[in-house]
Amino acid sequence: xxxxxxxxxxxxxxEFIPLExxxxxxxxxxxxxxxxxxxxxxxxxxxxxxxxRYLMYKGYKVKFVQNITDIDDKIIARAQQEGASTEEIARxxxxxxxxxxxxxxxxxxxxxxxxxEFIPQMIEFVQKLVQKxxxxxxxxDVFFRIKxxxxxxxxxxxxxxxxxxxxxxxxxxxxxxPLDFALWKSAKPGEPYWESPWGKGRPGWHIECSxxxxxxxxxTLDIHSGGIDLIFPHHENERAQSESLTNKQFxxxxxxxxxxxxxxxKMSKSLGNILTIxxxxxxxxxxxxxxxxxxxxxxxxxxxxxxxxxxxxxAWQRLVDSTITTDEIIxxxxxxxxxxxxxxxxxxxxxxxxxxxxxSQFEQAxxxxxxxxEAIAALFNIVGEINTLRENINQQLKNGHSPEPGKVSxxxxxxxxxxxxxxxxxxxxxxxxxxxxxxxxxxxxxLVDIRxxxxxQKLFEFxxxxxxxxxxxxxxxxxxxxxxxxxxxx
RNA sequence: GGCGACGUAGCCAAGUGGAUUAAGGCGGAGGUCUGCAAAACCUCUAUUCGGCGGUUCGAAUCCGCCCGUCGCCUCCA
Numbered sequence: 001x002x003x004x005x006x007x008x009x010x011x012x013x014x015e016f017i018p019l020e021x022x023x024x025x026x027x028x029x030x031x032x033x034x035x036x037x038x039x040x041x042x043x044x045x046x047x048x049x050x051x052x053r054y055l056m057y058k059g060y061k062v063k064f065v066q067n068i069t070d071i072d073d074k075i076i077a078r079a080q081q082e083g084a085s086t087e088e089i090a091r092x093x094x095x096x097x098x099x100x101x102x103x104x105x106x107x108x109x110x111x112x113x114x115x116x117e118f119i120p121q122m123i124e125f126v127q128k129l130v131q132k133x134x135x136x137x138x139x140x141d142v143f144f145r146i147k148x149x150x151x152x153x154x155x156x157x158x159x160x161x162x163x164x165x166x167x168x169x170x171x172x173x174x175x176x177x178p179l180d181f182a183l184w185k186s187a188k189p190g191e192p193y194w195e196s197p198w199g200k201g202r203p204g205w206h207i208e209c210s211x212x213x214x215x216x217x218x219x220t221l222d223i224h225s226g227g228i229d230l231i232f233p234h235h236e237n238e239r240a241q242s243e244s245l246t247n248k249q250f251x252x253x254x255x256x257x258x259x260x261x262x263x264x265x266k267m268s269k270s271l272g273n274i275l276t277i278x279x280x281x282x283x284x285x286x287x288x289x290x291x292x293x294x295x296x297x298x299x300x301x302x303x304x305x306x307x308x309x310x311x312x313x314x315a316w317q318r319l320v321d322s323t324i325t326t327d328e329i330i331x332x333x334x335x336x337x338x339x340x341x342x343x344x345x346x347x348x349x350x351x352x353x354x355x356x357x358x359x360s361q362f363e364q365a366x367x368x369x370x371x372x373x374e375a376i377a378a379l380f381n382i383v384g385e386i387n388t389l390r391e392n393i394n395q396q397l398k399n400g401h402s403p404e405p406g407k408v409s410x411x412x413x414x415x416x417x418x419x420x421x422x423x424x425x426x427x428x429x430x431x432x433x434x435x436x437x438x439x440x441x442x443x444x445x446x447l448v449d450i451r452x453x454x455x456x457q458k459l460f461e462f463x464x465x466x467x468x469x470x471x472x473x474x475x476x477x478x479x480x481x482x483x484x485x486x487x488x489x490x
Numbered sequence: 491g492g493c494g495a496c497g498u499a500g501c502c503a504a505g506u507g508g509a510u511u512a513a514g515g516c517g518g519a520g521g522u523c524u525g526c527a528a529a530a531c532c533u534c535u536a537u538u539c540g541g542c543g544g545u546u547c548g549a550a551u552c553c554g555c556c557c558g559u560c561g562c563c564u565c566c567a
Binding site for chain 1: 492493494495496501502503504505513514515516517523524525526527528529530531532560561562563564565566567
């Protein structure tokens with residue numbers, strides 16, 4: 001099956017063919033570490049994480065690079081505001097960034113280059129552009145000359161004339177063209193700086209990504225991603241300067257995720273509706289947040305609301321519950337000897353067939369421009385099959401028959417498949433009791449046994465007390481025909 | 491002003507010319523199971539896809555107009 005993705009550049013879905021299969025060079029515009037990151041940033045990080053994981057699942061060898069912009073105007077502004085150094089600010093929010101992407105279950109990038117580590121390469125890059133006449137120097141600033149790059153505007157689909165008409169910012173009169181942008185900025189007094197051929201200064205914000213992506217991935221990237229707002233001017237400028245330097249295609253596939261809105265409105269500082277990721281993770285499990293973030297197609301706008309998060313929580317719960325209950329039921333069946341490990345391992349063609357139908361439903365969805373909404377639907381179809389099957393086995397049990405080994409092995413295989421695909425989307429299921437919590441498990445089982453005795457003797461008040469006291473501790477008991485199982489309340 | 495996206499059940503959200511009952515989830519109603527629960531299962535919850543026209547044998551899917559929502563063009567994921 002061919003993987004198809006929507007390329008912002010062509011505005012079409014295209015089959016994904018990396019430059020040198022099976023290698024994939026992937027770059028995502030990372031954070032500028034001047035502040036905490038918000039749920040909208042999280043959407044980008046999670047979406048890109050899912051894309052990366054799926055490419056790996058498909059057998060690609062992905063090298064994933066995400067930069068950290070640790071010097072720029074906003075960091076300087078923040079530092080001055082707080083009377084701190086830019087390094088301090090950058091360090092603080094870099095830590096924050098790593099802490100929270102880790103909590104969100106985002107795989108660490110293969111490389112996280114920082115802008116300040118690549119200043120010499122940036123200077124060299126700019127120098128070459130000046131030599132090629134693609135850039136010019138004015139009073140210690142260096143500007144990119146967009147006239148030198150005939151393809152300017154192609155990525156964002158903008159006409160240069162329209163851009164000029166729509167300009168809402170005062171134009172720097174030293175620019176040859178209002179659309180020329182800074183490659184190197186001279187330092188004002190009190191600002192951090194690096195020595196350069198043009199005097200003291202710092203890199204412009206677009207040059208960083210070009211330099212750092214090329215440093216780690218070469219001159220042509222397979223995938224370059226970011227939020228939809230980065231198309232213009234950031235990615236347009238990256239493309240212009242990179243291709244001017246190399247005369248090669250900079251990016252094969254441009255991917256952009258849609259915005260996350262708050263109550264249908266864009267998040268912005270001026271509206272004061274920024275939701276930082278830490279405030280959300282205080283209320284919701286990271287997996288719930290991930291579920292919410294990929295419950296809609298990545299290119300569509302997504303609306304944040306408490307209702308939507310609560311909905312995600314219930315849906316995620318259904319997924320988790322199915323896997324836990326199935327695990328526990330199989331465990332009980334093994335324990336009382338009504339089924340054996342060797343029975344479970346038994347596969348046959350019918351089972352294989354059905355499993356692959358479920359798997360391919362998932363893959364078809366993901367192959368179609370990473371349609372996570374549909375992929376999740378595929379997951380729920382598996383859940384439905386599992387739960388119906390379990391019900392079926394319950395029925396047999398109640399009728400005094402021991403469960404058919406074929407059914408149990410199908411159940412077990414479905415459960416395994418479900419867990420695998422949940423993992424492909426980057427979700428983490430609650431962990432099995434570890435060695436340290438084995439004691440807990442054993443203690444609860446003692447209580448479960450005592451309650452069972454009480455129920456047999458119709459001491460329901462006593463039995464219910466055990467159940468409700470455990471419930472107060474966040475432990476839920478469920479009585480199944482195979483026996484009683486326990487779970488942690490979510 | 492220029493460019494673009496979107497409008498599918500109470501809510502979230504796939505589908506984008508014809509197999510098909512228009513996925514899946516949340517919520518709700520009724521039932522089954524249970525000592526009671528929980529979880530789960532079963533049934534029901536869009537003759538219809540913002541509105542009006544058009545193209546077509548056939549449209550939620552294509553075209554036009556209208557209404558509504560949102561975004562980019564400026565730092566921004």
